[in-house]
Each structure stands twice: as C-alpha cells, then as structure tokens.
Amino acid sequence: MERSRANIAVGVFVILGMVALGYLSIKLGQVSFLGGRGYVVTVDFPSVGGLKSGSTVEIAGVEIGRVESIGLADYQARVTLRVQTGIKLQDDAIASIKTKGLIGEKYIRISPGGSEKIIPPNGKIREVEAPVDFEELLSKYIFGKV
C-alpha cells in the first residue's frame, strides 16, 4: 500500500514535469498550433538580408505579429506575416525591415497609413522598404571615389 502510493506520487511528478517541459518548448520555440491566431498578409521585398521566420513585426515598437515564412517568388523575397486579429493595416501602410540598434537582429516595422482601405486577410502590403545594406553603401563611397 505504502509502495503504490509512492509510485503514484512519482508518476504524477513525472507527468507534471513533462507538461512543464512541453509548455516551455512551445513558449521558447514560438510554435503556433492550428495555424496560429490572427491573420496572414504577404509582403514582397527586393531583399530581406538577415530577417528570419519568427522575427517580430512591430508598430510603434509594439509587437503585433511575427514573420511566419520567407520564400522566393520571382527572384524577390516573399515574406508571410501573421498579424494579430484586431490590428488593422491600411492599404498605404509601409513595411520596412529595420535593425534593432546598430548590429542587432532584424525586424519588420510597419508605419500605418491613412487610407480608408484596409488590407484583408491574405492580402498584400504593397509599400515596402528593403533594409539598407551598409556594406554596399560603404563600398560605394570607398570605391566610388576615383
């Protein structure tokens, strides 16, 4: 009797541990179940230079979504964003790839527009700004001056 009680306690403990582990991996790995919440919009950038799936999407520094996937379409980078429901993106909103600090990670900043037209789910943000390639700029000013 005493022994089986100890066994149950161990079992419960193990199960609790596994649940906690599962929770942690979901939280840290940013895995979304059942396609996740929110809606999807796509953006085509000439280049994404360092942006990864899972990168954040921000308006005024507040996270409103994440990059779901990045693929190639007609030699441009097609980025799929998952945006929280309730966040409305206007037709003339601009998506720019920015860097946190000088050498930090890349994220997408959306500057909201003023149009009455709202981008529907599975719609597309048309106005984009690619990341500024500092190395390229630098080389232009180094090698450009002959």
Added chain:
Amino acid sequence: MARFARALALATALLVILAGPGGVWAGAPTDQLRAQIDRAVKILEDPELKKDGKQRERRAAVRQVANDIFDFSETAKRSLARHWASRTQAERDEFVLLFTDLLERSYISKIELYGGEKIKFVGESVDPEGAIVRTRLVTKQESEIPIDYRMHARGDKWLVYDVLIEGVSLISNYRTQFNKIITTSSYQELVKKMKTKQGEFLHEEKRTSQR
C-alpha cells in the same frame, strides 16, 4: 480588297481593345517618366539657362516638369497618414501647398547640382494598383545609385507619388517625422514649423537674387 479592309478593321479594333480605356498599358509608366526626366535634363543642360541671373527662371522650368510628373497631393496625404483623416478640407489644401513647397525646396536645389550623370532604366513592374519603375543614377565615378519611382495611374497619366533612393522611401521618412511632431505637440505646431522654414528660404532666395 474587301478582305484587306476587313483585316484592317479587325486589327484596329484589337489595338483599341488592347490599349484599353485611358491608354494605360505596360511600358507606359517608364515611357512617361523617361519623357519628363529627359525634359528636366534638357532644361538643366541648357546653356542659356545656366547663366547668372537666370536661376529663378531655371528653377521655375524644373518646377513645371516636377508638377507634371509628381502627384504631390498623394505624397502629402500618404506622408500625413492617419492624421490626414482628421483634417478639414481647408487644412488639407494648405498642407499640400506647404508640403509641395518643402519638397521643391529640398530637392530642386539638389537637382541644380546635376552635372551630366546618366539615368538608366532597369525595370518596371505594373499591377492594377500601381507601378514601380526602377532606375539607376550612374555617377561620374561609375557608381550606381538605385532610385525607384512608385507611380499610379490618374486618367491616362502615370504620376509619381513616392521615390525610393537606395531603398529608402521618401514618404516613410516624412511620415515618421510628421507623426513624431504631431503626437508630441500638435498639427498646428507642424504647420507653424513648415511655415517658418518656408519664410527663411524665401528670405534667403531674395537675398541671393539681389546680389
């Protein structure tokens, strides 16, 4: 003979259908932009207008070209973004004028530094919502600066509403600045700032032309 006439009629009909209403078809944005850029370059290279004392005339000519290809009211609207909706019609009209003036002041003086740089047209993508024309400015040192023009169709004309230099958007730049000024102080403050700048410039222009 009758067969030939019929074929001709069919060909004409096809052409009309393909050209569509307003004559907006692929290639048009690049062609229209190219025509205006050529016009501007011609003005800038005109030896007659390069002479001293002709500066004002030259500027006016360049301004005319800019007004023909740019949709300044759209640029102003997009730059003001969500603050545009809460403006009255009178405020909007005033803002468009102030903003057009600001752009002309900041860029026309730069354009005057033009010294024979070449402009290459490298591509164009058109969709029902608008078009992007990609160009490269080739400097005398042979380095290329990418300049993209975002255009939209207004009637049978394609007008530029945003310019991206090295991928940096003009609208995005002003949108961030305007938003900051309006949210930290007020719209009136922004207008006041723009008016002060305008006044300073007019004063400066007067002084240089008097010299």
